[in-house]
Amino acid sequence: MDRFIIRGGRRLEGEIVIGGAKNAGLKLMVAGLLTSERLILSNVPKIADIETMQTLLRQHGIAVEPVDAEGRTLSIGGPITSVEAPYDIVSKMRASILVLGPLLARAHEARVSLPGGCAIGTRPVDLHLKGLETLGAKIRLENGYINASAPGGLVGDRILLPFASVGATENLLMAATLAKGRTEIVNAAREPEISDLVECLNRMGARIAGAGTGTLVIDGVEALTGAEHAIMADRIECGTYACAAGITGGDLRLIGGRVRDLGAVVRTLEEAGVEVLEEENAIRVRRNGPLKGVDIMTEPYPGFPTDMQAQFMAMLAVAEGASMVTETIFENRFMHVPELNRMGARINVHGSSAIIRGVDHLSGAPVMATDLRASFSLIIAGLGAQGETTLSRIYHLDRGYEAVDRKLSAVGADIERISE
Numbered sequence: 001m002d003r004f005i006i007r008g009g010r011r012l013e014g015e016i017v018i019g020g021a022k023n024a025g026l027k028l029m030v031a032g033l034l035t036s037e038r039l040i041l042s043n044v045p046k047i048a049d050i051e052t053m054q055t056l057l058r059q060h061g062i063a064v065e066p067v068d069a070e071g072r073t074l075s076i077g078g079p080i081t082s083v084e085a086p087y088d089i090v091s092k093m094r095a096s097i098l099v100l101g102p103l104l105a106r107a108h109e110a111r112v113s114l115p116g117g118c119a120i121g122t123r124p125v126d127l128h129l130k131g132l133e134t135l136g137a138k139i140r141l142e143n144g145y146i147n148a149s150a151p152g153g154l155v156g157d158r159i160l161l162p163f164a165s166v167g168a169t170e171n172l173l174m175a176a177t178l179a180k181g182r183t184e185i186v187n188a189a190r191e192p193e194i195s196d197l198v199e200c201l202n203r204m205g206a207r208i209a210g211a212g213t214g215t216l217v218i219d220g221v222e223a224l225t226g227a228e229h230a231i232m233a234d235r236i237e238c239g240t241y242a243c244a245a246g247i248t249g250g251d252l253r254l255i256g257g258r259v260r261d262l263g264a265v266v267r268t269l270e271e272a273g274v275e276v277l278e279e280e281n282a283i284r285v286r287r288n289g290p291l292k293g294v295d296i297m298t299e300p301y302p303g304f305p306t307d308m309q310a311q312f313m314a315m316l317a318v319a320e321g322a323s324m325v326t327e328t329i330f331e332n333r334f335m336h337v338p339e340l341n342r343m344g345a346r347i348n349v350h351g352s353s354a355i356i357r358g359v360d361h362l363s364g365a366p367v368m369a370t371d372l373r374a375s376f377s378l379i380i381a382g383l384g385a386q387g388e389t390t391l392s393r394i395y396h397l398d399r400g401y402e403a404v405d406r407k408l409s410a411v412g413a414d415i416e417r418i419s420e
């Protein structure tokens with residue numbers, strides 16, 4: 001298993017190109033299930049989850065072919081030959097559940113493995129299922145699979161989500177594009193990745209209004225066409241490198257990053273003493289003064305994203321004063337805390353909140369990654385620490401971050417990937 005060795009204490013300076021967003025790209029690929037024509041996606045990141053999604057789409061009979069030599073533009077489309085999403089793929093990547101709505105909408109049936117929980121929480125999919133039932137689907141759970149059918153096709157209706165779930169909004173939104181009549185999703189999630197998906201679906205001929213607001217109105221159409229779409233830049237990758245600049249007192253230009261996508265992250269960086277400057281097609285982040293403790297509460301967009309919580313915690317471990325981080329989205333997203341404490345951090349968890357008492361410095365240690373963002377929080381800690389940190393189980397990181405060692409080395413970090 002590969003691992004990273006990080007020798008900390010180097011200031012990061014220079015430019016990092018932010019890749020296409022994992023959490024937009026995966027859903028945009030799934031949108032390829034909604035048409036028999038070709039969907040051409042560019043700015044595709046080279047990460048393991050995108051590979052897994054290619055495997056899943058091919059399992060459904062959909063062709064996924066690179067258009068350029070590097071495979072950063074993909075052509076997706078074709079007839080659906082299987083409506084089954086098997087356990088071995090879904091258990092690898094929870095976003096696989098998003099094929100359920102599109103399969104039902106186009107093929108009128110689906111058999112999708114239940115995803116189960118993961119390291120950060122139990123993560124039920126009840127809102128996806130209830131919403132699809134509202135659109136007329138018959139759903140039966142059997143042998144760990146969701147068996148769903150809508151022989152006459154889905155029919156539009158009003159769906160009130162009790163919580164603004166990102167995945168449920170996306171599943172229902174895609175399903176509704178081919179339903180008969182009008183669907184209204186109330187209390188829809190407003191994450192920028194959903195707006196990116198809506199933009200692409202509308203290019204494919206869907207009729208969706210309200211992107212970026214809490215109410216999506218979808219007028220179903222007979223069929224969707226092919227289209228071309230560039231995946232938005234990854235706001236979480238952008239925020240992650242901003243924390244790396246923050247802990248090292250660095251100065252980074254994050255190419256492709258957009259302030260408007262970062263929501264509450266910008267204000268929180270500034271409160272912590274990291275300056276954020278908007279430039280043309282880039283964000284510049286730098287820190288000259290001390291890091292200061294801040295309080296954070298994770299919330300749906302435009303609030304502070306749960307996917308940035310672990311990275312901020314690593315940075316705040318060496319801030320002046322205390323910080324309180326409250327996690328409201330997932331019930332078990334503090335797995336990085338014991339590892340950060342092994343590096344000298346002083347963090348106590350009480351229920352859904354963590355108190356971080358800033359220490360003078362962290363010290364390198366062997367640590368273990370538990371999930372995607374937790375992995376990067378340990379890299380951030382390692383970059384700011386004295387001495388050497390070895391991070392193992394980095395397959396979690398490979399799910400969602402491309403070329404971490406290359407990007408960080410190019411801006412002055414001492415980081416090495418050891419392949420075994």
Ligand SMILES: CC(=O)N[C@H]1[C@@H](OP(=O)(O)OP(=O)(O)OC[C@H]2O[C@@H](n3ccc(=O)[nH]c3=O)[C@H](O)[C@@H]2O)O[C@H](CO)[C@@H](O)[C@@H]1O
Nearest residue numbers: 023095123124125126127128165166167168306307329330
């Ligand atoms: C691939 C992808 O885009 N993943 C993102 C997506 O995950 P995902 O789409 O799974 O996140 P949701 O917004 O659906 O989940 C948020 C909370 O709602 C709960 N819930 C969700 C659905 C449901 O049917 N029932 C239910 O109880 C979940 O268990 C969780 O506690 O949004 C999360 C919240 O911004 C991010 O952290 C993930 O990175």
Ligand SMILES: C=C(OP(=O)(O)O)C(=O)O
Nearest residue numbers: 023094095307372373400
């Ligand atoms: C939690 C994440 O992803 P997923 O929903 O795919 O587990 C994430 O991107 O931080």
